[in-house]
Amino acid sequence: MRKCKVRFAPSPTGPLHIGGARSALFNYLFAEHQGGEMVMRIEDTDLERSRREYEDEIIESLQWLGIHWSEGIAMGGENGPYRQTERLDIYQQYYKELLDKGMAYYCFCTLEELEKERQEQIASGKMQRYSGKCSELSNQEVEERIQAGIKPSIRFRVPQHRIYVIDDLVRGRVSFESDNSGDFIIVKSDGIPVYNFGVVIDDILMGITHVIRAEEHLSNTPRQIMLYEALNSPRPEFAHISLILGSDRQKMSKRHGATSLKQYRELGYLPEAMFNFLALLGWSPSGEEEILSAQEIIKHFTLDRVAKSPAVFDLDKLNWVNQQYLKKKSVEELAEMLKPYLAASEYAADIEKLDEFSYMLLVEAVRDHLVCLSDITKFMDVFFREAVFEEEALQILKEETAITVLEYFKEELPQLSEFAEAKEFIKALVKKLGLKAKNVYMPLRSALSGQTHGPELPFLILIWGREECLRRIDKAIAAIR
Secondary structure (H helix, E strand, O other): OOOOEEEEOOOOOOOOEHHHHHHHHHHHHHHHHHOOEEEEOEOOOOOOOOOHHHHHHHHHHHHHHOOOOOEEOOOEOOOOOOEHHHOHHHHHHHHHHHHHOOOEEEEOOOHHHHHHHHHHHHHHOOOOOOOOOOOOOOHHHHHHHHHOOOOOEEEEOOOOOOEEEEEEOOOEEEEEEHHHOOOEEEEOOOOOEOHHHHHHHHHHHOOOOEEEEEHHHHHHHHHHHHHHHHOOOOOOEEEEEOOEEOOOOOEOOHHHOOOEHHHHHHHOOOHHHHHHHHHOOOEOOOOOOOOOOHHHHHHHOOHHHEOOOOEEOOHHHHHHHHHHHHHHOOHHHHHHHHHHHHHOOOOHHHHHOOOHHHHHHHHHHHHHHOOOHHHHHHHOHHHHOOOOOOHHHHHHHOOOOHHHHHHHHHHHOOOOOOHHHHHHHHHHHHHHHOOOOHHHHHHHHHHHHOOOOOOOHHHHHHHHHHHHHHHHHHHHHHHHO
């Protein structure tokens, strides 16, 4: 029995899409669970749109996510090169073999001729497929056209009256009739192989045993099976996983928000949270637990638990998962992770002035409010902006006992240096004033920050220090009067 071997082969025409990341992840999980291998290839035959910077970004995104491959781009291996544009001489050997066997032929039809043929088929209600008019050209006719400078494409001669059956590991048994497919192009007139041809040659030569990919590739599968048969090669097992839909159950696009892994990384989602979340997009573990480590997911991952129905990208669910992972971080870890986001904020200079104790307090004050790391900038106003009194805060400050609370706070406030000490001080105020806790806390919060919600008061008092707190209280008293 052959060792399990999968591959992920993206086109470097843009940043790695969430759908592509999920496909890569499922391949990785399957290979790891089976004790197999994963190959990383680059399908860069779209010469106009392929960019090396996109290739670099895809590699970086996968490595950030925690996906590792044992062979391929950035790793090397015995089956290279791993970019399709560097394998053109290899493809040439195989399409020449098909030409010699009569299983493929040169096609000289122009795009205009093919479009005219298509429109005629539409008008007459016929199935749209290539008529095969170049399939019976003699060797002499082919040679004359080539000598005349006409660059041909190469078409595969589709076997007639055949039914191709796929026992898909996700979708079950699927069958295709060959008569529904016309002879298809395997090499374009510029000598570049098309996807269906190049991918089959690569999979054969690299010993791929399982092809796990998005369901939109299902329609390509019969053509690929025809090529496996023509080349006398065993075909891999196929598993076509469902599409990812947005919350409106439409195909995920920019209108649903960020669509590339890079965007989520830049927003400050954690790689382990994204790994966990993507694994649950279309796959479910046997238990109820949803927060799972990479090793736990690998241990339980099987294709028979991958759903046929589309997966819905639920941003609220991702946010919840990310929050669970953020809460597992120590304050020290989080403080280090937040530095790039704070350094880019408008309050970078103010934050830089904080001593280490105050900086750690700042992080601890907001940590439970963070959905992703970039959220940190939303919570800096309260610490570094001059208090602007919200209407609700002003109404609280106009209450009968508010002035008494503020005056008493001014008189009693010592120089505090510990969170527990600051917390105990406010509790003592409540007791001494004989008021309900909210009638002390709310006026203090409103006076100090101008807001009725935010970080716990002890954090604010400690980060500002005694002098700044007294200045803010004075300002609030003046606003009331």
